[in-house]
Amino acid sequence: MRSTSPSARRRFIAASFVDAIGNGIYVPLTMLFVHALTGQSLTAIGTGLTLAGLGALAAMPAVGVLIDRHGGKRVYIGSLALRAVAFALYPLATSYPAFLAVALAVAVGMWASAPSQQSLIGEMAEGAERDRLLAWNRSLRNGGMGFGALAAAAMLAVGGGTGYLAAALALAAAFAAAAVLVALVPAQRDTTAPETTVRAEGGYRDVLADRPYLKITVANFLIGFGYTAQAIALPVFLTRDVGIPDAVAGLVFAVNTALVAGLGVPVARRLIRARRGRAAALGTAVFALSFAAFALLPALGGTIAIVAVLATAVVYTAGELIHSAPAESLAVHAAPDHIRGRYLAVYQLSWSLCRTVAPMVLGLLLDAGTWQLWAALAAAVLTGGALLLHTDRTRSARVTAQPVAVPA
Incomplete structure (x- = not known):
């Protein structure tokens, strides 16, 4: 090991x-x-x-x-x-x-x-x-x-x-x-096998044929909108639709950053024994709960609205903490050792593509009204969670041992 x-x-x-x-x-x-x-x-x-x-x-x-x-x-x-x-x-x-x-x-x-x-x-x-x-x-x-x-x-x-x-x-x-x-x-990569042998063992065709991993990647693309909304859409929503001061909107980001930095490792340790797909799917359910709460915030006002915003931000952060650790571990563990780079490059594409289109998509949803954004985000993350659960049922989060290359 x-x-x-x-x-x-x-x-x-x-x-x-x-x-x-x-x-x-x-x-x-x-x-x-x-x-x-x-x-x-x-x-x-x-x-x-x-x-x-x-x-x-x-x-x-x-x-x-x-x-x-x-x-x-x-x-x-x-x-x-x-x-x-x-x-x-x-x-x-x-x-x-x-x-x-x-x-x-x-x-x-x-x-x-x-x-x-x-x-x-x-x-x-x-x-x-x-x-x-x-x-x-x-x-x-x-x-x-x-x-x-x-x-x-x-x-x-x-x-x-x-x-x-x-x-x-x-x-x-x-x-x-x-x-x-x-x-x-110190380098940990096995350099005993000839590079040509490693290259012959797999490529992007293998990644595209791995349907469970593609489901993980699609799920990550959908759930990624829940992450990008915090920086792109949430400040506009809180100041324009909820009517809270700009400083409070900045405080929401600070609370999220502090909680993720401080609780990331303890929460991940609690989730190590859980099946990664199920744990990540649970995080999407908590995400969706926070989005439902955000949609109700415009009906509040004054001090109650500020307290509700901060409480909802804590629920949102809990979803991030529960989802992020097992989701990232799932992507790394499910990738075969000998072509892990290609697998993770495809997985990273889902993040990159989401971040590329998110400003346009979230902007359109913000213009649609006060609740449409959160309904769409809840649907996206729950769909991603369902894909993770389906992947968990069809293939457990595997750790694939690197094949032994036999010299010619």
Whole structure:
């Protein structure tokens, strides 16, 4: 059974935390950051970022192949180094073609990070130890995102272009430091089998033929709208339809981040013995309950509405805590070792595609009325939960041992 030393796990977790701090700095500032550094119009920036995102989506199949050929560690280091170089070059990307090139590099690095990181965890540990490492990684990443958001706010307080230049340099340094930390993690990948033998054992045709895994991926796409709604739709709904102050809407995000960071590992430990598909489906039911509560909030007012918003945010976070740990573990455990990169690349596509179309879909639902958004989200997550339950009945969450390659 594969296992890593405590020092190797600490280096990996530290790298993941620093990586998350970088994302926490960049994501809230994206439009302002790029506008301040490149001088491009907001319309041009929005178009360029969309094109970069689509380019990164198209690159995901190649990322899966690279992971299977060279291991999650090398690809994760590459994704971090790519972002470090890109952010260092952002202040120089004053022409539109240069901006597009840098934006594409950032997008590819961001989308390649998750499957390569999950694959590295799969290479480092198995069974319950793998679940614990996934839980620690997820929990500290949420903490890192929150810390990065605070750092972004501090850089904005500097004012002028100085703050954005400092953000670019801080991002380059953060991702470079994370790459160095990952490089210090001992390699766990089996290098005894010839690379040609590994390549011959499977490809994307095998992934597409694995119907249970495709159901897991489709379920993740549907449930992903419940996650993206928090950042895209919820602030608008709370301020426009419920009528609460902007500060309270920000507090909802802070409560969610703090609870996920603080309770992620304990909740994951409680769920280790449960079947992953069933536990993740239970999380979708709690999600749907919170969406029903959100739909009722516009009927309230005053202090009662604020208290109800915070209580509903806690229920929403409980759904996230119950769903996220077993869902991620299911995706990693159900992927065969020898083509795990391709499997996780397909799984990551479901997240990426959801995040690409979510702004348009959620915007249309917000314009439709006060309850339509939450009804649609509840239907989406419950459908995803039903798919996970069906997968659990037809195929238990398996851990596939890597086939032994017999030399010719």
